[in-house]
Amino acid sequence: MAILEIxxxxxxxxxxxxxxxxxxxxxxxxxxxxxxDVSFSLAKGEILGVAGESGCGKSTTCLSIAKLREPxxxxxxxxxxxxxxxxxxxxxDYRKExxxxxxxxxxxxxxxxxxxxxxxxxxxxxxxCNSKEELTQRVTATIAMAGxxxxxxxxxxxxxxxxxxxxxxxxxxxxxxxPELVIADEPLSMLDVSIRAGILDLIRDLSxxxxxxxxxxxxDLSILSNISERLMIMYLGKVVEIGRTRDVIxxxxxxxxxxxxxxxxxxxxxxxxxxxxIRGEVSQPIDPPPGCRFQTRCLKVMDICxxxxxxxxxxxxxxxxxxxxxx
Amino acid sequence: MxxxxxxxxxxxxxxxEEGIVKAVDGVSFCVGENQVFGLAGESGCGKSTLIRTIMxxxxxxxxxxxxxxxxxxxxxxxVSDQFFREKILWQGIxxxxxxxxxxxxxxxxxxxxxxxxxxxxxxxxxxxxEKTVVKMFDAVGLQAGLMKAYPHEFSGGMRQRxxxxxxxxxxxxxxxxxxxxxxxxxxxxERILRNLKEIRxxxxxxxAILLITHDIxxxxxxxxxIGIMYAxxxxxxxxxxxxxxxxxxxxxxxxxxxxxxxxxxxxxxISIPGSPPNLTQTIPGCLFYDRCxxxxxxxxxxxxxxxxxxxxxxxxxxxxxxxKEFRKLAGExxxxxxxx
Amino acid sequence: MKFSIIKDFxxxxxxIIRGNRFGMFGAVILLFFGTIAxxxxxxxxxxxxxxxxxxxxxxxxxxxxxxxxxxxxxAMGRDILSQLILATRTTVLIGLTSGLVSILIGANIGLxxxxxxxxxxxxxxxxTDIIYGMPFLPFLIVLISLFGRNIWFVxxxxxxxxxxxxxxxxxxxxxxxxxxxxxxxxxxxxxxxFRIIYGHIMPNILPLLLxxxxxxxxxxxxxxxxxxxxxxxxxxxITWGGMLYNLWISGKIRTAWWWFATPSICIILLVSALxxxxxxxxxxxxxxxxxx
Numbered sequence: 009m010a011i012l013e014i015x016x017x018x019x020x021x022x023x024x025x026x027x028x029x030x031x032x033x034x035x036x037x038x039x040x041x042x043x044x045d046v047s048f049s050l051a052k053g054e055i056l057g058v059a060g061e062s063g064c065g066k067s068t069t070c071l072s073i074a075k076l077r078e079p080x081x082x083x084x085x086x087x088x089x090x091x092x093x094x095x096x097x098x099x100x101d102y103r104k105e106x107x108x109x110x111x112x113x114x115x116x117x118x119x120x121x122x123x124x125x126x127x128x129x130x131x132x133x134x135x136x137c138n139s140k141e142e143l144t145q146r147v148t149a150t151i152a153m154a155g156x157x158x159x160x161x162x163x164x165x166x167x168x169x170x171x172x173x174x175x176x177x178x179x180x181x182x183x184x185x186x187p188e189l190v191i192a193d194e195p196l197s198m199l200d201v202s203i204r205a206g207i208l209d210l211i212r213d214l215s216x217x218x219x220x221x222x223x224x225x226x227x228d229l230s231i232l233s234n235i236s237e238r239l240m241i242m243y244l245g246k247v248v249e250i251g252r253t254r255d256v257i258x259x260x261x262x263x264x265x266x267x268x269x270x271x272x273x274x275x276x277x278x279x280x281x282x283x284x285x286i287r288g289e290v291s292q293p294i295d296p297p298p299g300c301r302f303q304t305r306c307l308k309v310m311d312i313c314x315x316x317x318x319x320x321x322x323x324x325x326x327x328x329x330x331x332x333x334x335x
Numbered sequence: 336m337x338x339x340x341x342x343x344x345x346x347x348x349x350x351x352e353e354g355i356v357k358a359v360d361g362v363s364f365c366v367g368e369n370q371v372f373g374l375a376g377e378s379g380c381g382k383s384t385l386i387r388t389i390m391x392x393x394x395x396x397x398x399x400x401x402x403x404x405x406x407x408x409x410x411x412x413x414v415s416d417q418f419f420r421e422k423i424l425w426q427g428i429x430x431x432x433x434x435x436x437x438x439x440x441x442x443x444x445x446x447x448x449x450x451x452x453x454x455x456x457x458x459x460x461x462x463x464x465e466k467t468v469v470k471m472f473d474a475v476g477l478q479a480g481l482m483k484a485y486p487h488e489f490s491g492g493m494r495q496r497x498x499x500x501x502x503x504x505x506x507x508x509x510x511x512x513x514x515x516x517x518x519x520x521x522x523x524x525e526r527i528l529r530n531l532k533e534i535r536x537x538x539x540x541x542x543a544i545l546l547i548t549h550d551i552x553x554x555x556x557x558x559x560x561i562g563i564m565y566a567x568x569x570x571x572x573x574x575x576x577x578x579x580x581x582x583x584x585x586x587x588x589x590x591x592x593x594x595x596x597x598x599x600x601x602x603x604x605i606s607i608p609g610s611p612p613n614l615t616q617t618i619p620g621c622l623f624y625d626r627c628x629x630x631x632x633x634x635x636x637x638x639x640x641x642x643x644x645x646x647x648x649x650x651x652x653x654x655x656x657x658x659k660e661f662r663k664l665a666g667e668x669x670x671x672x673x674x675x
Numbered sequence: 676m677k678f679s680i681i682k683d684f685x686x687x688x689x690x691i692i693r694g695n696r697f698g699m700f701g702a703v704i705l706l707f708f709g710t711i712a713x714x715x716x717x718x719x720x721x722x723x724x725x726x727x728x729x730x731x732x733x734x735x736x737x738x739x740x741x742x743x744x745x746x747x748x749x750a751m752g753r754d755i756l757s758q759l760i761l762a763t764r765t766t767v768l769i770g771l772t773s774g775l776v777s778i779l780i781g782a783n784i785g786l787x788x789x790x791x792x793x794x795x796x797x798x799x800x801x802x803t804d805i806i807y808g809m810p811f812l813p814f815l816i817v818l819i820s821l822f823g824r825n826i827w828f829v830x831x832x833x834x835x836x837x838x839x840x841x842x843x844x845x846x847x848x849x850x851x852x853x854x855x856x857x858x859x860x861x862x863x864x865x866x867x868x869f870r871i872i873y874g875h876i877m878p879n880i881l882p883l884l885l886x887x888x889x890x891x892x893x894x895x896x897x898x899x900x901x902x903x904x905x906x907x908x909x910x911x912x913i914t915w916g917g918m919l920y921n922l923w924i925s926g927k928i929r930t931a932w933w934w935f936a937t938p939s940i941c942i943i944l945l946v947s948a949l950x951x952x953x954x955x956x957x958x959x960x961x962x963x964x965x966x967x
Contacts, residue, residue, distance in 0.1 A: 061520035062491075074863055103865040115856040120878035130864035170610045171378075181864060200377040201549055202593050205606035227520060230552070230595040234604055257597050271525035273552030275594045277575040281556060284525060289490060 011189060011221050012050040012073070017082035019043035019068050019245075023294075038295045042068045044245035045082070047320075050189070055215060055222040057236025057253060059229055059268070061290055065245040066225045070191045073223070074108050075099060086189070100134055107187040109211075111194040113174035117166040117181075124162035127151055127180045136185065146184060154180040155210055172203040176210070183214060190215070191223045196231060208235055229272045233257050238326075241265045244293045244301040247320065251327030261329040263306050300332065308333050339509050339543045340366040340389075343403035347381075347388045350396060354615035358384040360567035363641070366509065366560075369535075371544040373558030373575070375551055375590075379611045381567040382547045383433075386513055389545075390430050391419055406509065425456045429502040431495075433514040438498060439486040446482025449501050456505060471500035474534050476526070492523030496530065503534065503542065511545045516553055528557055551594050555579065563587050566611050566622040569641075573648035583650040583658050585627045588665035605671050621653070628670045629654055629661055688885075691959050698955030704948035708941075711760055712767040719757040723913065726752040740933050747933035750925040758918055759937055766914040769826065769899050770945070773833035774892030780834065781841030781891070782884055788842070789849025790872050800846070806839045811898055812905070819907050826909040829902055833895050841887040848880050882960035889953035893946045900942050915942050 021040040030036070043065040050056050058066045071077040073084055075091060084091050091102060107130075110116035117126055128147045130136075137143040148158040154176040166174055175195060182190055192211060196204045212235055215222050226232050232239060233253055240250040241262065249262040260266045267284035274281070288305040297303070300313040310332060318330045347359040359381045366372040376382045387393045389404070389411065404411045406427060414423070432438045440448060446468060453464040469479045475496040486494060495515065502510050516524040535542065548554055554561055555575065562572040563586060571584040582588055592605040609626040612618060620635040621627070627634065631654070639651045644658075654661075664670045692698040711718070721727060729735040729743060738748045746755040788799040815832040822828055852858065853876070861875045877884075902908060903916025904923065913921075915938035922934045 061522065076859060076863060100865055103863065108860070108863045110856055110860055112856055116860045118857045118861070118875055118879070120881075129861070129866070133861075133867065133870055134865040172610065178860075181860070185865075201551070202377060202590060202607040203610070205593050205595075205604035206608075207606075208604060209606070229521070230597055233597045233600055234595040254600060257600065267522060269597065271521045272597050273521075273525070273550070273556055274596055274598055275552040275555045275579075275591070276596075276598075277555045277558070277579050279556070279598070281525070283529065284522060286522065289493070290520070290522070 009052055010049040011052045011087060012223075013083075013085040013088075014049065014069075014073070015047050015083045015085070017043055017046045017069065017072060017084065018080045019065070019072055019077065020080040041245050041293045041296060043072070043079075044293070044296075044301075046242070046245070046247050047082075048240055048247060048250060050221050050223065052188075052221055053215070053219050054238060055212070055224055055236045057232035057239045058223060058225045058242060059227065059232050059239060060242035061227055061268075063244065063290060063293060064242040065293070066242050067193060069242075070108070070193050070223065070225055073189075074106060074191055075102060076108075104134055104136065104185050105187050106189045106191070107182040107185060109179055109182045109190060109192040109195045112198050113171050113178055114166075114198065116178050117174055119166050121165075122162065123151065123156075123164050123169075123177055126166075126177055127184050130181060130185050134185070150180045150184040151177075153183070153214065155206070156180075171199050172207065175199060175207055179207070179210065179214075183218065183220075186218065187220055189221050189223070191225070193225050194227070197226070197228065204231070211235065229257070229269060241268065244291070244296065246301055247330065248302070249327075249329045250320075251324070255324065255327045259327075261323060261327070261334065262302075262331050263308055263333070264302050300330075337368050338365040339368050339370075339407060340545065341403055341405040342389075343401060345385070345388065345401040345404055346399070347384050347393060348398045349384075349394075350398075351615070356614045357567050358614060359388060362564070362567070362569050364562050364569060364572055366543050366545055368508075369543055370560060371546060371558045373546045373548070373554035373561045374564055375548060375554050375561060376564035377549050377611065379566070379614070380564040382564050383513065384567075385564075386430070386511055386545075386547060390424075390428065390511065391416070421456070425452060425502075425507065426505045427507055428509045428511060429505070429507040431498050431502045431510065431512040431515055433517065439494060441486050444483055444485055445489065445497050446484075449482070449497070449504060452501055453504055467504055468500070471504045472497070474503075475500045475530050490523075492519050492527065495519060495523075495527055499527065499531065507542060509543045509545060511547070513547050515546070515548070516550070517548065524553070528553065531557070551590060552596075563590070567614060568622060568651060569649075570623065570652075571648075571650045573645075577645065577648050581645065581648070582662070583644055583648070583655055584623075584652050585629050585661060585665070586623050588661060589626075589671065592665060603668055605665075605668050608671060608673065621651070628664070628673060629657070691882075692952065692955050695955035695958060697951035701948035701951030701955070704944055705952065708763055708767060708945055708948075712764040715760050715764040719760040721754040721757040723758060723761050724751075724753060727754055728752070737927060737931055737934075746937050747931070749921065749934060750927055750931070755918075755934060755937060758913060759915070759941065762913045762915050762918055762938070763941070765826070765912045766896060766899065766916075766941075766945070769830055769833075769914065770892050770896040773830050773837065773895035773899070774888060776830075776834045777837040777891045777895065778841055778884065778888045781838035781887065782845055784838070784842040785845025786849055786872050786876065786880075789846040790853055790868070790876065792850075796846075799842075803839050803842050806836060809836060811836050812902065812907075815902050815907050824907065824909055826912050829899055829908060832902075833898050837891050837894050837898065841891060844887065845880060845883060848883055849876055852876050852879055882956050886953045886956035886960055889949045889956065893949035893953070896942065896946055896949070915939075 019042045021042060023038045023040065025037060046069060060066050072079045086106065094102060124147060127150055128143055131143055131146065137146060151158045151161060156173060156176050196207060199207065208231065224232065224236055236253050238251065239253040239256045241248050243264050249256060249260065249265045256265065257269060260269050263285060267286035270282045270284040285307045286305050287307065291304065299315050300318055303309050303313045306313065312332050318332045320328045320330045321334060322328045323334060343363045345359055345362045349356045349358055362385060374382050388399055393399065401412060406423065409423065439445065449468045450461065450464040453459055453467060468482065472479060472482065477493060477496055489497065516527060546554065546557055558575045561575050561578045563570045563584065565586050571578065571587050578587065582591060589607040593607065595604055607626050612622055612625065620637055621630065621639050624630045624634045633653050639653045641649050641651050642655065644650050644655050692702050727735045727748065735744060735748045735752045737750055738744050740747045744754055746759065748754060784799050788796040814836065818828045818832050858871060858875060861871050866875065899914060900916035903914050904919045906920055908914060908917050918938040922928050922931065928935060
């Protein structure tokens, strides 16, 4: 049963340069199509990895799902219910079930709060607990679950903690509400490599223990290959490939996915990295040309790619690609 | 092979509110001609301070001492600031800084900034300087037309490549690269590293490279020789293949298991417990003691000396004779689950 | 948890002020004036408007400072020391009230405009611009000529004008904090706008707020002194500025130096003390200013 269904999600940003800019530097009004017709679903208890480079729209998709941004078009169904047009009380209930883990542990914690108050804040803001004892008990239990000894940490301020410890507090903040869907936006990229594994394991273990579904967004395919069960690759606001992680990594089908996977560095000096089959620079999703978004960089580009956008085709069970090459 | 850079027992100590921070504490290594030396380490290990010490970018209040800090025949400890600036910087040693976005002045065109750098250090004419820049831009894959563009019109990857071009333009003998690919997308990263290799082969520059990064995968692919830094010290130094095939130091063993790889989808990731020590404290023993699963009393009390365990393979550890057993144990998760 | 937050706050303020030489000096002076203001009716040796006679029975007019009259007397034979003590209370009261009310107005306008942006920000900022265009004294003159001389009009006039600078500055700070990830995180965790503004953003602008509180009180004292000196004050409640006004209309300003010096020194000391305290907060708000 799918806990989350995204259909034709669009997030456009309209640029309207002021009159003077238009006259002097000839800036044209344009549309940034950050997310353009994205559809996917998430099963209960599943960890879905979302990969892609900067500008591909993965963070914007997350913000739309977390209801921090209203989509331009498309629908997001959570547990069968459309999340658009919710009233305040419904949004509060939604936030109890859908939470975010942020990327930058140095920026995502309010520097004035102590750890106890940081983790208690979601409970207080949403008036979840009925008594002070219940609140304290729940907060200390969550801090312990995140791998920090409550006795040592509840009185600390963020600046007294390392990056790894801060990120654990961030995770505790997200999980104290016992959500059913957690969106993790590159939680490891600002941490030292020797502690990343610990945080990754924490997220994986807690996902199984608390049975929440997870959307894990990252540009690091090595990490995604380790934690996610299914993998979705995005390019310039579109989904280009989706399937079981093992399938996508060992047998990528979309030319972009192939290039991306060829480019991933391997910690082995004997390994000779193949040259990715790709050319050009990644462009901005402003006023994209008609047809496939990847046409300017694809080495297998054909005429149809310049006129028609490819739709998702299931080539193997559970493994779909959006590419004309596989017609 | 001659050594371009010869460092022995380099120490950089900063004074701060909490005491003296021993950011770099007795580092020794050499970079040979045409060699790529990768310096790996996490945040706080001292690699950035090391570079800044070499490039004379540390504040005047920092105390720098060394038995030897030699670049070719110049003693970098004693040359005057003026000499360093005019003769060594850009022509002898050049720096590709981290976050190149901040290194380029946003109000000048990129091409102008590059030609200015050349004109300041040589007696080229403006035309000659521009020609050199165009040649270098071409080598890194940037079109000549981009010289007229401003930094904000470049993407992150393009800016990094422009900085790379700038650093090579005066054919220096040593290029120091500080986290050259951090913050860049993986395709861009791959392109830049490939460009680097191609440039060195194509232009036959005997430029040695000192590459600093926390990303072991990048270092593995690029370096001839690798040094692992931790808390201001070089824990292990060896040729790249030796380091990966025969690692000795427990920190190296831990790091190997901390990196996920798409070629090893089933391997368990293991993280090293604890965090790096406070560099203001005077620690008598090994700095890795708290986090090492194999440490014993002598590790806490006595600083390990650097020993050569194999030809050209140096380690700072008391217990190198047990390394075979350690290598096996380090691959198991429960070895690293302890607290001191 | 609430008490611990207040306790943390007070301890933090003490540390901030203690860490700065100017701040300490300012705090000592403030404490001094505050104590006098509190105890004024009990420590003033004479009545406010009492014309005194000296030991010889003569009316003690314009006496220089002596043992009998430590700070001298006025042209009407009144004891300047007593006047000073009693005026301290009024001046401090006006300064505190106007300062606190104006920072309340300024902070809230800054917080709301900075957080919500858009139309609300436009409206608030244009209103602030209008207030920027308003000169203080003419405004006070108009109020007084319409409604008469009363201490409350002085307070109201000050409050209406002084908030404008703090509103601008606080709004700028709030706009930059609003972009920080921990505010977005607070929203994702379910915090309402009100909770975010007052629970999450405000604690982070506290140094700036306190800095401007000190400033506003200082400006209020100065504004009141200026207005009183020109005669726009309550004739029944004397302030330091009012003392100077009495001096002025007596015509003895060039000769009665004791009458002139004491209120002026007090004004200078009080305003300086407040500015010094704001310097201590400025270092916290902008750590790069720390003297090391």
